[in-house]
Amino acid sequence: METFSLIIIRSAVRGLAGYDIKKLMRNQYFPPTFEVEQFHCIHCGVFARQEWYETLEYSTRSMMQTGIKMTICSHCDKKCFWFEGRMVVPAESPVEPAHPDLPDACLQDYTEAKNIFSQSPRAAAALLRLCIQKLMPHLGEKGDNINDDIKSLVAKGLPALVQKALDFCRVVGNNAVHPGEINLNDTPEVAQNLFRMINFIVEDKITRPQEIESLYNQLPESSRKAISKRDTNT
């Protein structure tokens, strides 16, 4: 009788070539990606080297690829399994964690969206739309109507990139609650990008101004007064 066994061999990976090192240094999130050598581990959350293995079905007569690949994280030693380019175990979808400066009022929606993402990218997008709406008062807007709020922010000189990120969330979020042209459950990566966009908005509109303000306040009071005087005179 023919016996079958499963063997596991090391497989080739893509190196760091695809990474923007500057982004890495800015602590950006690199989601687990098929055949990529290093990414943020879904188990331990650390950006770590991943060993890739191929599984083969082996008998006395033949040897076949199963199509299943495995990664082992060099930091926590935990495994993930991949099939047809997608991570299947654990089933959680790799989604960017919330920006540490995301206001508490928005955090619950973000976390719920993250938890539900693998079952329904569409439901996640609807929650993220709500998250954006709750973020608006923290950007000095009313938070009743996203479209009006974006318009008002543009009038106040909102940087074009942040405006595009907000409009991306608005349009994708609308598609989640009203029938639209984007089927989010068929194109989960569109909904996945919403998480990244929200973090980008928080970084640009909340974190950076806070950092600059705090640096500015370290200047001697006399210098700050002189600057204030200069700017009121012009």
Ligand SMILES: [Zn+2]
């Ligand atoms: Zn790990």
